[in-house]
Amino acid sequence: MRLGVIGTGAMSGAIARGLTKTDNAAQFVLFDVNDAAAHTLATDIGGEVAPDIETVVKECDLVILGVKPHIQRLVLQEVAPALTSSKRPGIISIAAGRTLTAIFQDLAEFGVSECPPLIRVMPNVNAQIGMSASAICFCPNVADDMRASAISIFEAIGECIELPEASFSVFSALAGASPAWFFQILDSFARAGVKHGLTKKQALQAVTQSMLGSARMVQIESEKDTVPSELIDRVCSPGGTTIAGLLAAQAAGLDSALVQAVDATVLRDQELGG
Numbered sequence: 001m002r003l004g005v006i007g008t009g010a011m012s013g014a015i016a017r018g019l020t021k022t023d024n025a026a027q028f029v030l031f032d033v034n035d036a037a038a039h040t041l042a043t044d045i046g047g048e049v050a051p052d053i054e055t056v057v058k059e060c061d062l063v064i065l066g067v068k069p070h071i072q073r074l075v076l077q078e079v080a081p082a083l084t085s086s087k088r089p090g091i092i093s094i095a096a097g098r099t100l101t102a103i104f105q106d107l108a109e110f111g112v113s114e115c116p117p118l119i120r121v122m123p124n125v126n127a128q129i130g131m132s133a134s135a136i137c138f139c140p141n142v143a144d145d146m147r148a149s150a151i152s153i154f155e156a157i158g159e160c161i162e163l164p165e166a167s168f169s170v171f172s173a174l175a176g177a178s179p180a181w182f183f184q185i186l187d188s189f190a191r192a193g194v195k196h197g198l199t200k201k202q203a204l205q206a207v208t209q210s211m212l213g214s215a216r217m218v219q220i221e222s223e224k225d226t227v228p229s230e231l232i233d234r235v236c237s238p239g240g241t242t243i244a245g246l247l248a249a250q251a252a253g254l255d256s257a258l259v260q261a262v263d264a265t266v267l268r269d270q271e272l273g274g
């Protein structure tokens with residue numbers, strides 16, 4: 001399969017680098033207005049750089065639009081003329097907020113009368129190490145074999161679930177954006193460790209391994225229907241250290257900070273939608 005990438009930045013770079021470590025045999029055709037970015041990725045993954053967007057669209061079976069949401073319309077203007085030929089690739093948008101309807105409306109304004117096979121995916125940056133949590137949804141006209149190809153790409157670089165488009169905003173918060181929050185949480189914990197005398201490296205190693213183990217514990221225990229609050233109780237000894245720390249964090253607004261993070265992300269995702 002020939003997989004096009006328009007916009008070879010952080011997220012598409014993570015997808016491409018993650019995919020090359022799997023047995024998913026995609027051949028990459030890349031384009032970026034920043035020629036150096038496209039060439040760096042091409043060198044890393046063994047792909048080719050196309051001279052323009054039209055070439056990517058004409059040569060590929062699936063094309064990932066990896067540009068920022070506010071740039072996507074500009075790119076669609078260049079994608080549109082190439083969609084008039086008989087062979088139309090599947091167009092995969094990974095942009096936050098941008099709905100399938102908004103994408104087709106843009107294409108229609110640029111002269112595309114028949115909706116191409118449009119696919120929307122919300123991946124995350126952990127795709128680079130095969131650990132993305134991705135959601136996918138499709139326009140009704142996407143053929144079964146194309147659906148399977150798209151799903152296979154995102155299953156190769158982590159988990160991929162089919163989700164109604166209406167749920168994409170919240171998924172974007174919980175899975176697309178949350179890696180940044182987890183990185184922030186790890187960094188904040190590590191700084192607290194430094195405050196109490198550990199080196200940054202020691203502190204980061206301690207919290208990273210604890211977070212990894214805790215996430216895995218939740219996954220494994222959920223198979224027995226154990227919920228996180230039960231796991232919390234197992235750690236909090238009566239009158240012990242953990243409950244003191246947990247209550248202090250809650251008094252400082254831990255729960256509401258996380259809900260507010262999700263609320264703000266959902267709102268911003270919806271603002272970017274048009």
Ligand SMILES: NC(=O)C1=CN([C@@H]2O[C@H](COP(=O)(O)OP(=O)(O)OC[C@H]3O[C@@H](n4cnc5c(N)ncnc54)[C@H](O)[C@@H]3O)[C@@H](O)[C@H]2O)C=CC1
Nearest residue numbers: 007008009010011032033034066067068069094095096125
């Ligand atoms: N960074 C992340 O963790 C995630 C990002 N996304 C989505 O992925 C998309 C890309 O985000 P990032 O990779 O973070 O951005 P980025 O800024 O790292 O990459 C965007 C790339 O697009 C290129 N570009 C800009 N204008 C262009 C044009 N007219 N034609 C071709 N290339 C052009 C830029 O040179 C840049 O290399 C966004 O729509 C974002 O919502 C989705 C999930 C997670």
Ligand SMILES: O=C(O)[C@@H]1CCC=N1
Nearest residue numbers: 095096172176177178
């Ligand atoms: O910050 C953003 O808008 C993108 C979407 C999810 C993660 N990064």
